[in-house]
Amino acid sequence: MKTSIIGFPRVGELRELKFATEKYFRKEISAEELEATGKELRKKHWQLLVDQGIDFIPSGDFSFFDTTLDAAVLLNIVPKKYQALQLSPLETYFALARGYQGASGDVTALAMKKWFNTNYHYMVPEIDDDTELKLVGEKLFTTFKEAKEAGINTRPTIIGPFTLLKLATYHGTKQAVDFYEDAIIAYAQIFDRLAEAGCQWLQIDEPALVLDLSPAEVQQFKNVYQKLLVKKSTLKILVQTYFGDVRDAYKELIDLAFDGIGLDFVEGRKTLRLLEKYGFPENKILFAGIVNGKNIWKNNYKETLTLLEKLQSFGEIVLNTSCSLLHVPFTLVNETGLTKKVTDHFAFAVEKLTELNDLKQIIANKDENQPLLKANLDLFAQERFSKNDHVLQQINALTEQDFIRVPSLTERAVVQKDTLKLPILPTTTIGSFPQTNEVKQNRAKFKKGEITEAQYTEFNKIKIAECVAFQEGIGLDVLVHGEFERNDMVEYFGESLDGYLFTEKAWVQSYGTRCVKPPIIWGDISRSNPITVAYSTYAQTLTDKPMKGMLTGPVTILNWSFPREDISIRESTLQLALAIQEEVLDLEANGIEIIQIDEAALREKLPLRQTDWHSEYLDWAIPAFRLVHSKVQPTTQIHTHMCYSEFADIIQDIDNMDADVISFEASRSNFKILDALKAIDFQTQVGPGVYDIHSPRIPSVEEIETTLRNILSKLSVEKVWVNPDCGLKTRGVLETEASLKNLVLAAKKVRGGV
Missing domain, CATH: 3.20.20.210 (TIM Barrel)
Incomplete structure (x- = not known):
């Protein structure tokens, strides 16, 4: 053989x-x-x-x-x-x-x-x-x-x-x-x-x-x-x-x-x-x-x-x-x-x-x-997975009400409009800013024990302050802290959750030169301490504008991890959802009014055969996301982000996630998703990415302005946000700053003509 x-x-x-x-x-x-x-x-x-x-x-x-x-x-x-x-x-x-x-x-x-x-x-x-x-x-x-x-x-x-x-x-x-x-x-x-x-x-x-x-x-x-x-x-x-x-x-x-x-x-x-x-x-x-x-x-x-x-x-x-x-x-x-x-x-x-x-x-x-x-x-024959009885009890105690947020999306939109006081076509980014060699070296030195935690944190705070000042300077409406402390949107959260293992050099190619290091789920998952609260609340003290809390959603964390094989991915995802829910509520309690819970990989584990979509995946994946934010106050605006998949055929399910704002990758797919959004009268506010961050190109003001007008020909101006199509972690500083300046200028030009 x-x-x-x-x-x-x-x-x-x-x-x-x-x-x-x-x-x-x-x-x-x-x-x-x-x-x-x-x-x-x-x-x-x-x-x-x-x-x-x-x-x-x-x-x-x-x-x-x-x-x-x-x-x-x-x-x-x-x-x-x-x-x-x-x-x-x-x-x-x-x-x-x-x-x-x-x-x-x-x-x-x-x-x-x-x-x-x-x-x-x-x-x-x-x-x-x-x-x-x-x-x-x-x-x-x-x-x-x-x-x-x-x-x-x-x-x-x-x-x-x-x-x-x-x-x-x-x-x-x-x-x-x-x-x-x-x-x-x-x-x-x-x-x-x-x-x-x-x-x-x-x-x-x-x-x-x-x-x-x-x-x-x-x-x-x-x-x-x-x-x-x-x-x-x-x-x-x-x-x-x-x-x-x-x-x-x-x-x-x-x-x-x-x-x-x-x-x-x-x-x-x-x-x-x-x-x-x-x-x-x-x-x-x-x-x-x-x-x-x-x-x-x-x-x-x-x-x-x-x-x-x-x-x-x-x-x-x-x-x-x-x-x-x-x-x-x-x-x-x-x-x-x-x-x-x-x-x-x-x-x-x-x-x-x-x-x-x-x-x-x-x-x-x-x-x-x-x-x-x-x-x-x-x-x-060996026992290899560690169990957490408290987590299992939480899963078993979940009821239908735990997956429903009140009041309704429409009612929340009115409350949030009054609270946040954002302009039409609000501008923001998806979360991360460029990870320069300086940023990577700071993290590497800390992991190797070459600098103290206080030194590591102080460096990150300096970068956050620079990032916030830049965003305010160019006129973005909703800011982010830049995520300089994060190596990867999944690995970072896995490192802060019980039940995960991590590798040193277990890289997997995601696309081109982009490699990721998926964490490994080794046991039942839980959160012992806050993960993002300190940096997000610090960033909020630097500005009067809304500061987004940035989280990765449970479905994406699961899909970008190596999962256990002894329990279903549904059960692992619900464990993750409860852990991220705790982080959401801590951010809210610390004054963060906008929280983005990224589900970039929502479609990734969608069965390849449509007949299996709901029974084997969507019927629990969508509720798992709702579980994460179901307990927040009406004034807290929940965002999510999705990228590099075809979403048109599950667009109704995405609307059922009950987020307040969803940003999509759209630039590389020629904004085909807009027709799907229009066809079902998509209720959630939406930010179709207006330029492609996976290319080193710098889009001109006129290019972004044209893109925005095309978006507004299909979507109501009251529902549209203006943002890049993904995080800016892999881009250079100069191209990032130039592109974002053009984005803000284009949004203001279109806003002035509406």
């Missing part, structure tokens, strides 16, 4: 790619030096997979920003406005990813959305009616050749035509079906070139097959591959799916001439039942996703072996990860701060390679008393 993985983390064990890419952005290294870093990392990772005994080693899963963007560039899906810049190929690539503002022109970045049900973000390809989809790139072939020259025969991987065209945005009259024939020609050319280069297998990722598919879409998928697979020649094709089961297309999938089919047995609830009901072809290899590629807990070998015993009756099997290991940290080796008693329960990317080999060896040796199996059985 052979082993395989779908993909591997690409930023490097110590985020080498992130740092090299950011140096390139700052013009501290050349394109050639950046390429050299990429080549060095690829070679290192391939050799690691060889040394770990992995039989099917992917290439093409490496990217300087995003593999969906790589596929678009490979296939000439580059809008004319980017081509017109006449930049180098690498500069054009980064213009698509980050936007560009320079001598060659001024363009915004492509839209960015969540990758299925993960915290990874992909760049959305843009297709115009005159887009000529054709093979123009070389990356897929050069990386395969690069590995081969290193003595490693890899399996190249590329996103498939069905998923690529389904995820794209179309500007014009044409849709995906109009580009299938061109895609077939282009992918057939990929087949030919790889076969000529000596490639044996090609992995084509089609994760869109786990979504709800109409009969017409299933037929389109079938038509594409019926035409394409006759052109594969000597090349063997693996179609790889992940994040769920393929119930809508399983019968069509197994009838097509694929040589291997990759199925997810971790998140695919119906995957095994599909095999048992419809069988699996003898002439195909089943790449069985049995090692979880998204969570960090050790694999339960006994349960997996029981599953594999059933699967072996279906023919040849390759042991596989459930999805790319991109979604977990690189290795446990660098986690010196956690005890062995703790780390014995974890498996990061490198350790999951070991699990695949362990299972391979155990299957080869049927003796149940062998050491590998016995050690795993002993591990899972």
Whole structure:
């Protein structure tokens, strides 16, 4: 039995790619030096997979920003406005990813959305009616050749035509079906070139097959591959799916001439039942996703072996990860701060390679008393999660009234208007201000014990005072303290809650060069002491304007943590909601009149199939948010923020969160959400982000003014707030200050004409 993985983390064990890419952005290294870093990392990772005994080693899963963007560039899906810049190929690539503002022109970045049900973000390809989809790139072939020259025969991987065209945005009259024939020609050319280069297998990722598919879409998928697979020649094709089961297309999938089919047995609830009901072809290899590629807990070998015993009756099997290991940290080796008693329960990317080999060896040796199996059985026989009886009693005592805020939204709006006395089109930011090297160094010194807590706090207070003075100086209406004490919007709160564990270098790529370090839920969650109150109340003493208290909501904290597997995510989220509720009430008691509870990741755990949305998620996720703020006074204004997902189809549920103000990412999605807000007569006040903070561009006053007028053509002026589309933590100081000055000026101009 052979082993395989779908993909591997690409930023490097110590985020080498992130740092090299950011140096390139700052013009501290050349394109050639950046390429050299990429080549060095690829070679290192391939050799690691060889040394770990992995039989099917992917290439093409490496990217300087995003593999969906790589596929678009490979296939000439580059809008004319980017081509017109006449930049180098690498500069054009980064213009698509980050936007560009320079001598060659001024363009915004492509839209960015969540990758299925993960915290990874992909760049959305843009297709115009005159887009000529054709093979123009070389990356897929050069990386395969690069590995081969290193003595490693890899399996190249590329996103498939069905998923690529389904995820794209179309500007014009044409849709995906109009580009299938061109895609077939282009992918057939990929087949030919790889076969000529000596490639044996090609992995084509089609994760869109786990979504709800109409009969017409299933037929389109079938038509594409019926035409394409006759052109594969000597090349063997693996179609790889992940994040769920393929119930809508399983019968069509197994009838097509694929040589291997990759199925997810971790998140695919119906995957095994599909095999048992419809069988699996003898002439195909089943790449069985049995090692979880998204969570960090050790694999339960006994349960997996029981599953594999059933699967072996279906023919040849390759042991596989459930999805790319991109979604977990690189290795446990660098986690010196956690005890062995703790780390014995974890498996990061490198350790999951070991699990695949362990299972391979155990299957080869049927003796149940062998050491590998016995050690795993002993591990899972241990009690590992710590319980808190008080928290469990609180959960059990919750009633329907605990999730309802009174008075109504409309009545509260009147009270808050009188209390806060804000102008129409009030201006604010989403919360964080740039985390400069000075800010990061202060935090690092404190964590290392190089400065005292008093010194650390005093530095933060100086930065807060500077931040408040700047906001007052440019005329923002609702201020924030800047969050200079926070490393990450989830990790910071996790560090202050009981029941969490933290890592040192367990970074996971979120998008481009942005990496996060998700905390780990180890036990029942509770709050022992106030978390944000001191800094928020200090900031309020510096101004007469409203100061927002800044919190992260329970659903986002859960979704951006590595969750327990012994209880439901619903129960963990309710525990978090009670803890954050205590923080909300403390902020209110200390004079903070506006409290923002961010739910940036609300949609992240939304089931991929719409039929499961409410019963499995929204019916408890929305009430969990309401639980956080249900006890505040009518005068306290509750804000929330959401970003980089498609919210239009759950917009009514978002309105039911019963916040007073909701800010959305909207700039990168061309403000499509406005139509959805208008269609349901959205009751909550709303702040559609008026410019994209994930790009280094500085929007002009005129640009923001035009955006605001477009917003007001669809929403009532009484309901609109003016803000950037996300926090400013990752941006530079100069671009941040210039952009916010333009935002305030634009708001005042529009306000004066209303």
